[in-house]
Every structure is written in C-alpha cells, then in structure tokens.
Amino acid sequence: MNIVLVLGTSAGGVGRHVRTLVAGLAGAGHQVVVAGPAATDEAFGFTEAGAGFAEVPISDRPHPVNDLRSVAGLRSAARGARTVHAHGLRAGALAALALAGARRRPALVVTLHNAVTAGGAIGAIYRVLERIVARRADHVLVVSPDIGERMRARGARRVGPAVVPAPPLEDPARTPDEVRRELPGRKGRPVLLTVARLAQQKGLETLLDAAARPYESDPLFVIAGDGPLRAELQARIDAERLPVFLYGWASPPDLLQVATAVLVPSRWEGQPLSVQEALKAGRPVIATRVGGIPDMVGDAALLVPPGDAVALSREIGRLLGDPALAARLAGASARRGADLPDEAAAVRAVIGVYSGLEPPGR
Known part of the structure; x- marks a missing residue:
C-alpha cells in the first residue's frame, strides 16, 4: 500500500x-x-x-x-x-x-x-x-x-x-534522593507534579490559585516544563510566596518517582502524554474533566471542572488527607497504565x- x-x-x-x-x-x-x-x-x-x-x-x-x-x-x-x-x-x-x-x-x-x-x-x-x-x-x-x-x-x-x-516509560536516570535534593523545602514533603508547557491552554493560573490555599501537609507544587508564561508565573509565585517550584524541562520518569500525585489543570487536552506517563508510573491523578482525559483515565483519577480552583484544591486536600484513597487511585492508575494501547x-x-x-x- x-x-x-x-x-x-x-x-x-x-x-x-x-x-x-x-x-x-x-x-x-x-x-x-x-x-x-x-x-x-x-x-x-x-x-x-x-x-x-x-x-x-x-x-x-x-x-x-x-x-x-x-x-x-x-x-x-x-x-x-x-x-x-x-x-x-x-x-x-x-x-x-x-x-x-x-x-x-x-x-x-x-x-x-x-x-x-x-x-x-x-x-x-x-x-x-x-x-x-x-x-x-x-x-x-x-x-x-x-x-x-x-x-x-x-x-x-x-x-x-x-x-x-505514549512511548514506553523510560527508567529514571537518577535516584529519588537525588531528585529530592533539587527541590526546595523539607524532606518528605508531598510533591504535587504537573508536567506541561507553560502556555495558556494548560490552566496554570488555576493551579497557582489552588496552590495559594492552605493544606495541612504543606505540599510542594512542582511544574516541569517551559514556555511563554514562565516569567509571568514566576513573578506571581514570588509576589505571593506560593509553594510552587518551576523546575524547567525535565525527564518525567525522574520526577514521577517522587510525585505524591500528578495534577493536570488544563483547559483542554486530547490524549496527553503527561497523563499516559502518570498512569504508567502508577501515580494518583487529579485532572480537569476536558477533552479525551475522562476516557483515558477511567476510575484512575479525580476529575474537576476546568478553571475551578476551589474544586481542584478540595480534591488535593482529600487525596493528601486520605491514604486509602491515594492507594486506591495509585492501584487503579497502574492498572489503567498497563492497559493503554501501545x-x-x-x-x-x-x-x-x-x-x-x-x-x-x-
């Protein structure tokens, strides 16, 4: 043919x-x-x-x-x-x-x-x-x-x-301790990871709104990626002293091994690589209910409306405060990841x- x-x-x-x-x-x-x-x-x-x-x-x-x-x-x-x-x-x-x-x-x-x-x-x-x-x-x-x-x-x-x-998830190039040493704050602090281009579609202003709310476990929000909004995001993080770290481009397998959960606050997504990688790594996912995400994640994620920082914050707090829920989502994520088409x-x-x-x- x-x-x-x-x-x-x-x-x-x-x-x-x-x-x-x-x-x-x-x-x-x-x-x-x-x-x-x-x-x-x-x-x-x-x-x-x-x-x-x-x-x-x-x-x-x-x-x-x-x-x-x-x-x-x-x-x-x-x-x-x-x-x-x-x-x-x-x-x-x-x-x-x-x-x-x-x-x-x-x-x-x-x-x-x-x-x-x-x-x-x-x-x-x-x-x-x-x-x-x-x-x-x-x-x-x-x-x-x-x-x-x-x-x-x-x-x-x-x-x-x-x-x-997504292509097969590569093995990490660094140990979890090596990755954690690059992150600010105390050891053992929950890490909420977002892998995204720093662009309007990704809903990162909603993520910062959610990061500004109080959490008992003092999580660190790590955003891995780069793009046109970097300076604007960093300015707001600095001005409001938000618990957000702009990591820059990184190997997702390295960061996924220290992630407590993966956050996807996008305004729209099709079949995002970042979500597929999170599922393959067996990480709990909190994502917006947009585009192809619901069909991709099934029961392996907590879904919220796009642009709703209150709902996103509520689900973050629920996951961080409920180890059984986090474990259930991690298991569902790993099963879903294993069933993704290759x-x-x-x-x-x-x-x-x-x-x-x-x-x-x-």
Whole structure:
C-alpha cells in the first residue's frame, strides 16, 4: 500500500506520532512518504525510520500565497498514493484541497489532534477549515469525543477514535534522593507534579490559585516544563510566596518517582502524554474533566471542572488527607497504565482504517 503522511510544523506530540506510524507501516512492508516542513524530518527522523520525504512547507497559520504552494506540493506528493493521512486541521484541509478534482484521488484520512479554541477572525478561519475536512475527508480520526461531535455536526461522514499512544516509560536516570535534593523545602514533603508547557491552554493560573490555599501537609507544587508564561508565573509565585517550584524541562520518569500525585489543570487536552506517563508510573491523578482525559483515565483519577480552583484544591486536600484513597487511585492508575494501547496498536488501528476505505477515484 502506498501511503502519504502529511503534517505541519511540529515540535512534539504530532511529530512523534507520525514517526511511530512511519516505523510501523514501513516495517509492515508499506511504501510510506512523509510530506511536511523540512524541520520535521530533521527533528523526528522520518527517513531514518524508512519513509521517503517530500518537503512541503505547511505553516501553523493561514497564509494565502504559501498555502497555494503547499497545496501544489501536496498534490505532487500524493500522486500515485492509495491513501493520504493528514495530521492536524491545517494539514488536513490543505490535503483535501490538493486532492480535489483528481481523477484517481487517494482516500483521505485526517487525524485531529487538537480542538479549535481560537476566537475572532482566526477562529472563523479555522471553522472553515473544519468544514473542508468534515466534507472532504473519507475518515476523520479524533483524540477526544468532543472533537468527534463537532466534526459530525460539520458533516463528517465517518468519525472514529484516534489511537495516539505514549512511548514506553523510560527508567529514571537518577535516584529519588537525588531528585529530592533539587527541590526546595523539607524532606518528605508531598510533591504535587504537573508536567506541561507553560502556555495558556494548560490552566496554570488555576493551579497557582489552588496552590495559594492552605493544606495541612504543606505540599510542594512542582511544574516541569517551559514556555511563554514562565516569567509571568514566576513573578506571581514570588509576589505571593506560593509553594510552587518551576523546575524547567525535565525527564518525567525522574520526577514521577517522587510525585505524591500528578495534577493536570488544563483547559483542554486530547490524549496527553503527561497523563499516559502518570498512569504508567502508577501515580494518583487529579485532572480537569476536558477533552479525551475522562476516557483515558477511567476510575484512575479525580476529575474537576476546568478553571475551578476551589474544586481542584478540595480534591488535593482529600487525596493528601486520605491514604486509602491515594492507594486506591495509585492501584487503579497502574492498572489503567498497563492497559493503554501501545505503538503497535496505533499502527494496527490505522492499517485497519486504510484497508476499510476504497479510494473514491478508483
């Protein structure tokens, strides 16, 4: 089977997922070409994993002239393919436009990894892109039920769940004592870990609101990650003397081994790597009830509404004050983590989707 995988600018999860598919599909004997910005092949090694690569610049924001070039590049890359699988709304819409009118059009699959949260003019443009994908894709794969409902409302004919697994959890590089020595405060202090990019989507202002409330056990809130909000967050932490430590980028396995619980205060998430890692490590999770998180965690987490610092604080206090609850959640988390789909399952899933689609122009 000749397959073209399309992605736009990526520095994280989407690129890793496409790399997983490349390795699995090429290993199963399929001919695979990845079409996307040159930097993605440099970052994720698609050619090293067995794919051909077609450089097609796909930016993360609409640009009429550049988008016309992208459409032309994708049309060329897709020539002779049986299936085109685009990742992301922009890549999906551009691929749909590239395939429009072709006499022997490949089947088009689009995986949507993120919800549209922008408003104003940008939000209006993205709603147009959603309609293009919904009406022209042969199968839309989604990382959360809310995106699926949105695409059905836009007219999508076939919608199904995407399987986007985390890679296996690596062994820690340092001992728990070595990690704890880097953290401020007394030894044995409960550690509440958040692994996130310091960006608006992650709801970190709600986390700081919750950290400002009193707790009997004096927990330390550790945020591992970096991003555009770092200076703003640090300024508030310093001004209010919050028990929050901005750790910076770190190896999650190192920090997970000292975490009493993992907090996920995001405004929206699909199938976040941080939650999958927490489950695989068997750590209790307190998270917002958004996107794909509820389906991912099942009974292995305490869920709260997004933006509700009072509810988040209440569940933190309940977990810290109830060892039996913490133990139950840890056990449920480990079981859930063991049942998460692996990378081979993701490859099998997309092969099943591709095999079930007859190219419409054949």
